[in-house]
Amino acid sequence: MHAITNSGWVEVISGSMFSGKTEELLRRLRRAEIAGQDVAVFTPALDDRFGADTVGSHEGRIWDAVAVESEGEGVWDVLDHLNGEEVVAFDEANFFDADLVDVCQRLADDGRRVIVSGTDLTYRGEPFEPLPQLMAIAEYVEKLQAICAVCGEPATRNQRFVDGEPAHRDDPTILVGAEESYEARCRSCHTLRGD
Numbered sequence: 001m002h003a004i005t006n007s008g009w010v011e012v013i014s015g016s017m018f019s020g021k022t023e024e025l026l027r028r029l030r031r032a033e034i035a036g037q038d039v040a041v042f043t044p045a046l047d048d049r050f051g052a053d054t055v056g057s058h059e060g061r062i063w064d065a066v067a068v069e070s071e072g073e074g075v076w077d078v079l080d081h082l083n084g085e086e087v088v089a090f091d092e093a094n095f096f097d098a099d100l101v102d103v104c105q106r107l108a109d110d111g112r113r114v115i116v117s118g119t120d121l122t123y124r125g126e127p128f129e130p131l132p133q134l135m136a137i138a139e140y141v142e143k144l145q146a147i148c149a150v151c152g153e154p155a156t157r158n159q160r161f162v163d164g165e166p167a168h169r170d171d172p173t174i175l176v177g178a179e180e181s182y183e184a185r186c187r188s189c190h191t192l193r194g195d
Contacts, residue, residue, distance in 0.1 A: 008108035012093075012135050014120035015144035017158045018184045022091055024144065025117040026061050032087045032113070040085040042078050044070035044095035046174075055091040070096045075103050086112060093118030094128045095174065101133045122173050123160035123182070125190060146184030155184035159191070169194035 011028070013021045032039050043055050045067040055065045066081050068074050075096055082088065088107050093100060093116045100116075107114045120131040120143070135141050145154040160167035160182055169192045185191075 006111060008110060008112040008114065009139040010104050010108050010114045010116065010134065010137060011140040011142075012131070012138040013115070013117040013142050013144065014131055014135060016121065016146050016156050016184045017119060017182050019144035019146040019155070021117040021119070021144055022055060023061065024142070025089060025091055025115060026055070026063055028115055029063060029087070029089055037087050037113075038083075038085040039087045039089065040078075040082055041065040041089045041091070042081070043067050043091045045074070046070055046095055055089075065091065072097070072099075075099045078103055079106070087115065088112050089115040089117075091117050093134060094120070094131055096130060098130050098133065101130050101137065104134060105137060119158060121157060123158045123167055123171075124169060124173075124192060125157050125187075128173075148186040148189050149183040150189040151186060153186040153188070155186050157185045157187060157190040159183050159185040159189075166191045166193050168192065 013024050015021050029039050029041065041055055041063055043065040053065055053067050055063045068077050076099060090096070090100065104114045104116060116134055118131050119128055120135065122128045145156055148155040160171070162168070162171065
């Protein structure tokens with residue numbers, strides 16, 4: 001809570017896959033706990049790569065979380081899980097629908113620190129809602145970069161592969177995966193089939 005206004009705020013950690021978004025989220029949560037703040041963490045139910053009720057990083061760090069449905073009324077269920085926590089975090093925000101923006105606004109208006117992490121671009125290189133909206137309403141935004149797997153430059157794009165080939169422009173937007181389906185790419189090295 002801001003000391004002068006007693007208000008909450010929204011922080012967004014965005015970037016491509018493998019840029020360290022979840023690692024940064026977990027770092028901030030560890031610091032909040034060290035400061036004696038109660039923390040609640042939520043993850044979309046469809047992302048069970050690190051376990052059903054766990055937020056995990058590619059570096060192997062994990063944190064207990066509550067899995068909630070990412071569409072419809074599911075994200076509003078977060079309010080029922082809270083018990084006075086000062087810090088509320090959402091990992092993989094790109095898997096939630098637009099209601100996440102309203103939920104984050106309400107939590108911040110209630111005086112909470114809200115930390116959100118997620119990929120801000122689809123594999124097509126287009127804005128990945130609701131991250132752009134969250135970035136617009138947030139008080140603090142940090143955009144991280146990975147390293148391009150092809151040329152070594154800073155990477156801001158997610159290269160998806162299907163059977164070893166770049167994904168087609170018409171493939172579904174959401175595909176939960178990691179190294180087996182994606183790699184980080186810079187603007188120049190990012191490609192799509194169907195362009």
